[in-house]
Amino acid sequence: MAELQEIPLLEVRKVTKVFGGGFLRFAPTTVALRDFSLSIQERPARIITVAGESGSGKTTLANLILGFLTPTSGQILYRGVDIQKMSHQQRLTYRREVQAVFQDPYAVYNPFYRIGHVFDMAIKNFGLARNRAEARALVEDALNVVGMRGEEVLEKYPHQLSGGQRQRIMVARAYLLKPRLIVADEPVSMVDASLRAMILDIMLRLRDEHNISFLYITHDLSTAYQIGDRIYILYQGQLVEGGQTTEVIDNPKHPYVQLLIESIPVPDPRETWGRELVLTIDDEQAAPGRQEGCPFYPRCRFRMARCLEAAPPLYNLDSADHQAACYLYEVPTA
Amino acid sequence: MSFSQASENARASVSQEAAVLQVCDLRVYYDTPLGAVRAVDGVSFEVYQGEVLGLVGESGCGKTTAAMAVLRLVQPPGRIVGGQVFLNGVELTRLSEGELRRIRWRELALIPQGAMNSLNPVMKVRDQIADAIETHEGKQPARELKERILQLLATVGLPARVYNMYPHELSGGMKQRVCIAMAIALNPPLIIADEPTSALDVVVQRVVGETLLRVKEQLGVSIILIGHDMGLQAQLANRVAVMYAGHLVELAPVLAIFSAPLHPYTQLLIEAIPTIKQRKPLKLTEGLTHDLRNPPPGCIFHLRCPHAMDVCRSEKPPLREVRPGHFLACYLHA
Known part of the structure; x- marks a missing residue:
């Protein structure tokens, strides 16, 4: 038992993904993700957030984990096995146990098929049921988890449902396969605010009642703050800060994360942004492409000459597992 | 502190006397084979000199359609069925297309979505x-x-x-x-900005939001700010108009909307805002918006309203000024 505990469910080990180059040698390369590591234990289930703005590499990470992309270097291990080197049987298990929910609940449906088709395909591909009645019971159970009933939706076409309903059906489809991990790439960014809570609540219940972990990929720190356990914040492919979600957001350390959190509009008219500060930032300089040094250097308030020489490693901060990649937190060697 | 105090005073002192834009009982329907969708159904509001009026609501509530109707840019199958729009006393709804073209941009500029x-x-x-x-x-x-x-x-x-x-x-x-x-x-004396920051990262969103405020202060223009992000509205707006299913349900100074919202829908909207200030249980709301082709009798919100009374099911509450400058369409605060 103790040994089982040590093999994480999913482990991302120093993964780097570079786009470009290759055949067209002269084309500039973009490092979408650099030396990123993360591990998720099977128990207890956790909601792990990966946050960052557009171009930070968070969707690249999701695509790597789901096997849509292959890492340029580094490994992704599922229950200790590299997903690039899995046997057919192992891959089938992996595909069943790691499910995905995507951002756009409009684009993932084939408009010609009824909703029931989504579930039928999953049941057929993985041979989950021996007969129709069994299949129907499974689907009904999955729909109940997300607060829906089969007779309400299975015979409908996607355009007859709202975005929130479609997204819940996607979660139900994922749940149907009894996954251990759901990779949710911006699952609520296209859903209305009043229905967002419902999807977040479903994620919490799946975690607590069904022991399903989530890799929650988002640009929205407020929802991560409400439901997330651990958070990793990326900036241009680099991990800049990681730790317990509440700890990181209440007490951000990296200058980028500080700026990010300061910039979230507070829903209280009495707490306005302190101005001036941000207008001076030339956001055009933030374009990716720099290969060396700290990616945040052009915009940083505390930049030093050495930040250009090499990217800072992750430094441990005072509280247990809170880390930031910034020379400001280097422990002086005496 | 002193800054936010000053801006608060500045926000409260927007003059009530000079209305740049008056919209009276505006109605826009979209014709479909199954009947007309009432996207905007009797909306009235004013925009004062030098203010930012926030127009909020979930997707499909008619906020963009209402703004496009002010510019008379509604595309078929949409059509303006009724109502009047006055810009500095000139009735836009009566102008010929040629006259209107001279006014657009010079008097009434648009920052379209995306x-x-x-x-x-x-x-x-x-x-x-x-x-x-x-x-x-x-x-x-x-x-x-x-x-x-x-x-x-x-x-x-x-x-x-x-x-x-x-x-x-x-x-x-x-x-x-x-x-x-x-x-x-x-x-122009009036700018309509439709989700001006929707596809931007938070830090950049803040830069653009502050640019809008600066422009407003330097040039004294009025802005209609359409959006669904309540945090952004709290930062930028002087007054906020809340729309639900084609109806204006509440219109009040920004402080009142956030600290003492009166309409149950506004309350729901405010409670649904995720924040990074405190971790709180998710607020779940059941129910979907009715079919807009077939609005229920009585109050537009009574199907989802937790406080619905008998009178709400039979009679439509008019938009009334319940406190100075605070307009509300609800029987609860009659």
Whole structure:
């Protein structure tokens, strides 16, 4: 038992993904993700957030984990096995146990098929049921988890449902396969605010009642703050800060994360942004492409000459597992 | 502290006397084979000199349609069924298309949704802005035109080198600021900004939001700010109008909307805002908006309202001023 505990469910080990180059040698390369590591234990289930703005590499990470992309270097291990080197049987298990929910609940449906088709395909591909009645019971159970009933939706076409309903059906489809991990790439960014809570609540219940972990990929720190356990914040492919979600957001350390959190509009008219500060930032300089040094250097308030020489490693901060990649937190060697 | 105090005072002191825009009982329907969708159904509001009026609501509530109807830019199958729109006393709804074209942009500018993608990719920034100016004001002396454009770029906080650049050389936030520069090129008294920051990262969103505020203060323009992000509204708006299913349900100064919302829908909207201030249980709301082709009798919100009374099911509550400057369509606070 103790040994089982040590093999994480999913482990991302120093993964780097570079786009470009290759055949067209002269084309500039973009490092979408650099030396990123993360591990998720099977128990207890956790909601792990990966946050960052557009171009930070968070969707690249999701695509790597789901096997849509292959890492340029580094490994992704599922229950200790590299997903690039899995046997057919192992891959089938992996595909069943790691499910995905995507951002756009409009684009993932084939408009010609009824909703029931989504579930039928999953049941057929993985041979989950021996007969129709069994299949129907499974689907009904999955729909109940997300607060829906089969007779309400299975015979409908996607355009007859709202975005929130479609997204819940996607979660139900994922749940149907009894996954251990759901990779949710911006699952609520296209859903209305009043229905967002419902999807977040479903994620919490799946975690607590069904022991399903989530890799929650988002640009929205407020929802991560409400439901997330651990958070990793990326900036241009680099991990800049990681730790317990509440700890990181209440007490951000990296200058980028500080700026990010300061910039979230507070829903209280009495707490306005302190101005001036941000207008001076030339956001055009933030374009990716720099290969060396700290990616945040052009915009940083505390930049030093050495930040250009090499990217800072992750430094441990005072509280247990809170880390930031910034020379400001280097422990002086005496 | 002193800054937020000052801005709070400035926000409260928006003059009530000078209404730039008056919208009376505006109705816009979209014709479908199964009956007309009542996207905007009897909406009335005013925009005062030098204020930001926030227009909020979930997707499909008619906020963009209402704003487009002010400009008379509703596309078929949509049509303006009734109502009047006055801009500085001129009734826009009665003007001919030719007269209206002269007013658009000069008197009433639009920053459309996803404005940054509406720039012409093969025209330099300077030529696009010059185009907007010369279309309305005729050929300008080259030297004056250049100075004017550079002045506009400075107003929105862009460096002068942007003058000679193409849109693809700019980041999203910079493109969005070019669109703001174009909107203020002819010094219009009113700008309609439709989700001006929706596709931007939080830090850039803050830069663009602050640019809008700066433009408002320097030029004294009024802005209708359409959006669903309540945090952003709290930061930018002076007054907020809340729409639900084509109806205006509450309109009040921003402080009242956030600290003491009266309409149950507004309350729900405020409670649904995720914050990074405190971790709180998710607020779940059941129910979907009714079919807009077939609105229920009585109050538009009674099917989802937790406080619905008998009178709400039979009679439609009128929009009344329940406190000075606070308009509400609900029987709870009669």
